[in-house]
Amino acid sequence: MILVYADHDRGELDPLALQVVSAARGLDADVHALIVGPNAEKCVDDLASAGVRTVHHGTNAAIDDYTPRANANAVITVMDRLEPRAVLAAGTPRGSEVLAHVASIKDLPLVTECSEIALTGSGTAEVTRARWGGNLLERSEVSADVLLATVQAHAFAVSEDAGDAQVEAFEVPVTDADLEVSIVERTGAAETGVGLAEAKVVISGGRGMDGPEAFGMLEELADILGGAVGCSRVVTAAGWRPHAEQVGQTGTKVAPDLYIAFGISGATQHIAGCKSAKTLIAVNTDGQAPIMTHADYAVVDNLHTLLPVLIEKARAAQGA
Amino acid sequence: MDICVCIKRYPSLGSAIMLTDDGMAIDTDKLGFTLSPHEECAVEAAVQLKEEHGGTVTLISMGPEGVEEQIREQFAIGADRAIWIRSDSTDIDPQAAAKAIGDAIEADETAFDLILLGSESADNANAQTGVRLAHRLGRPVATAIKGMTIADGVATCERAVGTMREVYRVRLPAVVTVKDGLNIPRYPSVPGRIKARKKPIDEVTGDLDAPSIQLMGLTAPIRESKGAQDLGAGDEAADALVDVMKQIGVLS
Ligand SMILES: Cc1cc2nc3c(=O)[nH]c(=O)nc-3n(C[C@H](O)[C@H](O)[C@H](O)COP(=O)(O)OP(=O)(O)OC[C@H]3O[C@@H](n4cnc5c(N)ncnc54)[C@H](O)[C@@H]3O)c2cc1C
Ligand SMILES: Cc1cc2nc3c(=O)[nH]c(=O)nc-3n(C[C@H](O)[C@H](O)[C@H](O)COP(=O)(O)OP(=O)(O)OC[C@H]3O[C@@H](n4cnc5c(N)ncnc54)[C@H](O)[C@@H]3O)c2cc1C
Numbered sequence: 001m002i003l004v005y006a007d008h009d010r011g012e013l014d015p016l017a018l019q020v021v022s023a024a025r026g027l028d029a030d031v032h033a034l035i036v037g038p039n040a041e042k043c044v045d046d047l048a049s050a051g052v053r054t055v056h057h058g059t060n061a062a063i064d065d066y067t068p069r070a071n072a073n074a075v076i077t078v079m080d081r082l083e084p085r086a087v088l089a090a091g092t093p094r095g096s097e098v099l100a101h102v103a104s105i106k107d108l109p110l111v112t113e114c115s116e117i118a119l120t121g122s123g124t125a126e127v128t129r130a131r132w133g134g135n136l137l138e139r140s141e142v143s144a145d146v147l148l149a150t151v152q153a154h155a156f157a158v159s160e161d162a163g164d165a166q167v168e169a170f171e172v173p174v175t176d177a178d179l180e181v182s183i184v185e186r187t188g189a190a191e192t193g194v195g196l197a198e199a200k201v202v203i204s205g206g207r208g209m210d211g212p213e214a215f216g217m218l219e220e221l222a223d224i225l226g227g228a229v230g231c232s233r234v235v236t237a238a239g240w241r242p243h244a245e246q247v248g249q250t251g252t253k254v255a256p257d258l259y260i261a262f263g264i265s266g267a268t269q270h271i272a273g274c275k276s277a278k279t280l281i282a283v284n285t286d287g288q289a290p291i292m293t294h295a296d297y298a299v300v301d302n303l304h305t306l307l308p309v310l311i312e313k314a315r316a317a318q319g320a
Numbered sequence: 321m322d323i324c325v326c327i328k329r330y331p332s333l334g335s336a337i338m339l340t341d342d343g344m345a346i347d348t349d350k351l352g353f354t355l356s357p358h359e360e361c362a363v364e365a366a367v368q369l370k371e372e373h374g375g376t377v378t379l380i381s382m383g384p385e386g387v388e389e390q391i392r393e394q395f396a397i398g399a400d401r402a403i404w405i406r407s408d409s410t411d412i413d414p415q416a417a418a419k420a421i422g423d424a425i426e427a428d429e430t431a432f433d434l435i436l437l438g439s440e441s442a443d444n445a446n447a448q449t450g451v452r453l454a455h456r457l458g459r460p461v462a463t464a465i466k467g468m469t470i471a472d473g474v475a476t477c478e479r480a481v482g483t484m485r486e487v488y489r490v491r492l493p494a495v496v497t498v499k500d501g502l503n504i505p506r507y508p509s510v511p512g513r514i515k516a517r518k519k520p521i522d523e524v525t526g527d528l529d530a531p532s533i534q535l536m537g538l539t540a541p542i543r544e545s546k547g548a549q550d551l552g553a554g555d556e557a558a559d560a561l562v563d564v565m566k567q568i569g570v571l572s
Contacts, residue, residue: 093464100451109532112446131443136337139536181460185487201570225570243501250357250500258570268333279568290335293545297564301553310558317562317571
C-alpha cells in the first residue's frame with residue numbers, strides 16, 4: 001500500500017495532490033490518501049476520481065488550520081497502523097515540511113522533488129530527483145523500510161479512475177508542543193508581481209536594464225500583451241524590483257507561452273525558472289550570451305533603443 | 321540575541337554544468353564558489369537582528385576545506401565567529417548533516433536564541449536539514465519563510481504562497497528556514513573586510529552516521545542550442561517581434 005499525504009487549504013485540495021496519487025499508483029494499485037483537519041472532507045470526491053479508494057481523515061478539536069507537526073502525527077498514526085511501503089507528498093513547502101517532520105520523528109531518510117520512483121526491493125528504492133533547480137538530475141538509492149518522498153510538480157500526469165472512496169476518520173494525537181506552530185493569520189498580496197507563475201506572457205529584465213527606470217517600458221509592453229513583468233536576481237539584489245518578480249531557482253518558476261529576456265545573460269539559475277516557456281526571445285547586445293542557446297528568437301541590439309520602437313509597433317498592431 | 325546561521329558553499333555554475341567523468345559530481349576544477357541567496361538572506365537577517373537587539377552571530381558550516389572563503393565574506397558583512405565542522409566526505413545525507421550540526425550546536429557554549437538555515441540548499445535541495453535540526457534540539461521550527469520580525473521572544477514568520485502570505489508565530493529559542501527575498505543582503509564594506517580577517521573560526525570534527533541515501537549518478541539533461549532565429553536589430557527587429565507575437569497569439 002502507498003499512502004499519499006494530500007494537502008488542502010481550508011478545504012480546497014492542492015491540485016498537485018492528484019499528480020502525487022498518480023505517482024503512487026505507478027508503484028502500487030492500492031493507494032490510500034490522508035487528509036487532516038476541518039473541511040478536508042471536501043477533498044474526498046476529487047481524490048476518489050483519481051483512483052483513491054480509502055481516505056483517512058484525521059481530526060482533533062484543537063486543529064483548526066494547517067499545523068505541520070499535527071499533520072505529521074496524522075501521517076505517523078496511519079503509517080504505524082497500516083505499514084505502507086511508501087509515503088508520498090507534493091513537493092510544495094507544506095508537503096516537504098510535513099514529511100520532514102515525519103522523517104525526523106521516525107528517523108527515516110526523505111528524498112524530495114522526485115520525477116521517477118521505483119521500489120526495487122524490500123527496503124530499497126531508486127529515485128530520480130531534481131538538483132540545482134532542475135538543471136541537474138540525480139539518481140539515488142534510498143535504504144528505508146518506508147520510503148518518504150516528495151514528488152516534483154508536473155512530473156506525473158493526473159490519471160482518472162472514477163469510483164468511490166471510503167472515508168476512515170480518526171483522532172490525531174497531539175501535544176501542546178505539536179500545536180505551537182500553525183497558521184495564525186493570512187495576509188493578502190504583500191507584493192506586486194501577482195500571477196507571475198500563471199502569466200501567459202512574461203517580460204523580464206536583467207542587469208542590462210541599467211536601473212529601475214527602464215522597467216517602466218517593460219510594464220508598458222507587458223500591459224499591451226496582457227502579461228507580467230519578471231526579472232533576474234541581479235535586479236532584485238539591487239533593489240530595482242521586488243523579489244516576487246524574480247524568475248529562477250530561488251525565485252518563481254514560470255511556464256508562459258512567451259518569455260522575453262531583456263538584458264539577461266542566461267545563468268543556469270535563471271534558466272531554471274524559465275526553461276518551460278514555449279517560446280523564448282532574447283534581446284541582448286552580446287550575440288554570444290549564454291541565453292542565446294536557450295532562445296527561439298534572438299535580437300542582438302541595445303534594449304534601451306529597441307524597447308520604445310517595439311512598444312509603439314506592438315501598440316499599433318493591437319489597435320489595428 | 322545570539323543567532324546561529326548554517327551555511328554551505330556551492331560551485332558558481334555560470335551558464336553550463338560540467339560533470340566529472342564518472343558522473344558522480346560537478347567538475348569544480350575551473351569554478352569559483354559562492355553561497356546560496358537563501359543563506360545570504362539568512363546571514364543578513366541575523367546581522368540586522370544583532371544591530372537591532374544586540375548579541376552575536378555565529379556561522380556554522382560542515383564540509384571540506386575551502387569554506388573559509390565564504391565564512392570570511394560573511395564575517396565582512398557582520399557575523400562574529402564561525403564553527404567549521406570539517407568533513408571531507410561527500411557521503412553526507414541530510415540525516416547525518418543535521419545530526420552533526422546539532423551536535424556542534426549543543427557542544428557550543430552559546431545557547432542560541434535563533435538558528436537560521438536556507439529553506440533548501442542550492443545543490444541538493446532536500447529541504448529538510450532545518451526541520452531535522454529542530455527535532456534534534458527539541459525546538460519549534462518554521463520553514464520557507466520570506467518575512468520575519470522578532471518581538472517579546474516570538475518570531476512572527478511569513479511564508480509566501482502564491483499571492484498570499486501565511487503567518488506563523490514561533491516562540492524562541494527556535495529554528496527558522498528562510499528564502500531568498502527575505503531581505504536584500506548588503507555588500508561587505510572595506511572596514512568589514514579588514515575586521516573579517518581576525519574573526520575566529522573554530523574547527524571541530526563531526527561524528528557522521530552512515531548515509532541512507534546513496535548517489536548513483538548525475539546527469540545534466542542535454543541542452544542543445546535551439547538555434548535561435550536571428551531577427552536582426554532596430555526597426556526591422558521590432559517588426560519581426562510583432563510578427564512573432566501575432567503568430568503565437570499573444571497580440572491580436
Ligand atoms: C544558488 C543560486 C541561486 C540563484 N538564483 C537565481 C534566480 O532565481 N534568478 C536569477 O535570475 N538569478 C539567480 N542567481 C544568480 C545568477 O547566477 C546570475 O548571477 C544572474 O541571473 C545574472 O543576472 P543578469 O542576467 O541580469 O545579469 P548579467 O549576468 O550581468 O547579464 C547582463 C546581460 O545584459 C546584457 N546587456 C547589458 N547591457 C545591455 C543593453 N543595453 N541591451 C541589451 N543587453 C544588455 C549583457 O550582455 C549581459 O548578457 C542565483 C545564483 C545562485 C548561486
Ligand atoms: C546523494 C548525495 C550526494 C551528495 N553530494 C555532495 C557533494 O557532492 N558535495 C557536497 O558538498 N555535499 C554533498 N552531499 C551532502 C549534502 O549536500 C548536504 O550537506 C546534506 O546532505 C544536507 O542536505 P541538503 O543539501 O539536501 O539540505 P537541505 O535540507 O536542502 O538544506 C537546507 C539548509 O540546510 C543548511 N545546510 C545543509 N547542509 C549544510 C552543511 N553541510 N553545512 C551547513 N549548513 C548546511 C543550509 O542552510 C541549507 O540552506 C551529498 C548528499 C547526498 C545525499
